[in-house]
Amino acid sequence: MITSDLPPIVKAKKRVGEAAAQQVKEGMVVGLGTGSTAVFFIHALALRCREGLKITAVATSLQSQFLAQQLGIPMVQSDSFTTLDLTVDGADEVDELFQIIKGGGGALMREKILAQSSREWVVIIDETKRVKALGQFPVPVEISPFGYASTIERLQQRGYQGKIRMENHLFFVTDNQNYIYDITFPDPIVDVQGKDIELRQISGVVETGFFYNKVSRLMVGTLDGQVVDIGPV
């Protein structure tokens, strides 16, 4: 890859992904995030493995799992892990309280399981993802296909307007065989935790893209070529 030709935002993602790969230590069980920033992390980690680093990994999506396997990263059976040392994942928005929207790639449920299973959860973003308050990016909600129209009606009755996610004119299906309903908020979101709890109370809602009280470290790739390491927080 000729990196000098990359747009500044892609260079920022690459730099922060590579910097995060340096956080991984010998013997760790590592969670691999999903998305374009996480891809750079996975490539950089695979390079360290080829240079002799011994680790095992679990992926937050089939996409990341296939990439890691192709690159030769040793993978743990995804049904047998319990605690991970470190997970590195991307995000769609991060506010000043380190509350996060994730799931732009549809991997929110596995991402949250790995986040809660990890001693350290490192989030890697380019600087455009930092916001004062969450809400410009639609909040993905994973819903069961069974009764999905009814679940969406219940969501809409509570004021959560959105759209079911489509891919090639078909419903997008997650790695867990569910659908995604992307909620659009008209205003900045004030009570993230309250909204998350309310959404989870609706049967048919499997997971939300709100992540809070989870970040150990936020690493930000800036457009002027720096990696700013905020934390541990």
Ligand code: 5RP
């Ligand atoms: C996937 C995610 C991604 O981490 C998030 O969408 C950020 O992606 P990118 O690094 O491509 O901007 O949550 O479900």
